[in-house]
Amino acid sequence: MPQNPDKIQDHVELFHQPEYKQLFQNKKEFENGHDPAEVERVAEWTKSWDYREKNFAREALTVNPAKGCQPLGAMFAAVGFEGTLPFVQGSQGCVAYFRTHLTRHYKEPFSGVSSSMTEDAAVFGGLQNMIDGLANSYTLYKPKMIAVCTTCMAEVIGDDLQAFITNAKNAGSVPQDFPVPYAHTPSFVGSHITGYDNMMKGILSTLTAGKKKSTSNGKINFISGFDTYVGNLREVKRIASLFGIDYTILSDNSDYLDAPNTGEFDMYPGGTKLEDAADAINAKATVVLQAHSTPKTREYIAKEWKQDVVVSRPWGIKATDEFLVKLSELTGKPIPEELEIERGRAVDAMTDSHAWVHGKRFAIYGDPDLVYSVVGFMLELGAEPVHILVHNSNEVFEKELQALLDSSPFGKEAKIWAGKDLWHLRSLMRLLSG
Structure with a gap:
């Protein structure tokens, strides 16, 4: 079909063009499609209670699940740290899907690499892919940290990430002291929030190893969880600043996923400084803004860091009140008057609507x-x-x-x-x- 490069259509409009309508009509005839009356009859039947019962009786089929795969969440967590390149131990197709999904959502370039596992790796294991992949990633993209996760292929054949990374370092792929945290993230269990949790725990355990001090740094850590709206992170920072709190956001991807257009490409915009993340083990407490995307991470912090862990989800008046009161209790600082005034405006808006x-x-x-x-x-x-x-x-x-x-x-x-x-x-x- 001829295309005019000066009139490129969005995909929504494209398929309404006459040539595509004709193409779809021909396709129906070629496939011996049902007549419009039968299609309409079935469409109406799908609105019935009879169809609902059949729909809810199915067990072996999922149609349009309201969740993503574990590696998606792992990559989302990884880019919140300074200079971090997500590395997926698996095929190119898998990482291409995750990158495309996040890039299309945020309209920002989302970087990520794979070890390009193919049929040979599925039979013999992906160790050599890891050795070559880490070496290439370190040399070409110059990250400060490479965060490794897995796909279904690597998990089914049983790739041992800890052993593979150790062997890759011994082979000279990256320096021995270069941080390469990892998380096993099989897509056939859990979801994107499970992957987020696994990667957060992996990154924090790697960066904080041997960094525990006898005294606290007095900071408050914040972990947002799998929250796709970066404006929430910026609001947490604003609130903490109004309180005068010394804080660390663990996985601050707000700049990475919403970078300013300065005319120059930055592969790793923003992110939590690695030294700040390493010192998070010495904070006074950790406030987690989601519970069900962080269970392993919260358990790890409480047990290994010996730190108070608070779950607080500041949505709405009551929950935000609880969040602000908890910050006041943790820091000994009063709730800023500016926030009290904003609360009054929010209540007024709720009353008006x-x-x-x-x-x-x-x-x-x-x-x-x-x-x-x-x-x-x-x-x-x-x-x-x-x-x-x-x-x-x-x-x-x-x-x-x-x-x-x-x-x-x-x-x-x-x-x-x-x-x-x-x-x-x-x-x-x-x-x-x-």
Whole structure:
């Protein structure tokens, strides 16, 4: 089909062009497609209770899961540290998917490399791929740290990352003292939040090894969890600055994922300084802004760093109040007046919008911490959740969320759909709208 390079169409508009409409029509005829009346009949049937029951009875098929793979979360955590290059022990196709997904979402270049494992590595193991890959990555891209995670292929054949990295260093791929944290992140279990947790623990345990001191540095560590909105990190920094808190953000990817356009390319913009991350072991406490994307990391910090670990999710009035009170308790500093004034404005805005939100019924899907926080905020506004779908759920989260729903008269009709996908949500929404 001829294309005019001066009139390149977005993919949404492209497939509405006459030549594509004709192409799709020809495709239906070639494939002996059903006539429009039959298509319409089946489409209507999918809105029925009968179809809903069949949809929810399936066990061996997932349609459009509301989650990503572990390596996605691992790479997301890695780029929050200064000069860090994510390295995926697996095939090129896997890392290309993760890079594309994050690049398209943020409209920013997201760097990442793979060990380019192929059929030979699947049979004989990926050690040589690791040796060559680390050497090439270190030489070509000059990172300050390389964070290694795995894909399904490496996990199925049983690649031992710790042994492989040691062998690669002995082979001279990177200097012996060069930090190469790692995390095993099989995509066939868990989700992107599991990968985030595994990589955070791997990076922190590597950077802080042997750095424990007898006295505290007096700082407060913050860990955001798998939070894709970088504005939240910037707000945490602003709040900490208003308090006058000396702090360290562990995995600060706000500049990496939202870099200023200065006209010059920077492969590793921003990020937590490696020396600051290494000294995080000596902080006074660690405040974690998500619970279910950080369980292993929180357990590690509490056990190995001997540090107070606080989970606080500052969404809505009540949760933000608790966050600010906890910061005041940890630091001995009063809550800044500026924040009290902002709280008043937020309450005023909620009051002003009350008539448009109160009593409105809604469905929601997403990660456990995000769903918990948004539902809590919506309950404060008087909105009524009906369907709450969390594919990467767990029993602890479900009990926590149910307790939140039970605490409000607006949560009595809500149903939690754990482990379900977006095709399940389609059936729920069809019947809800009907």
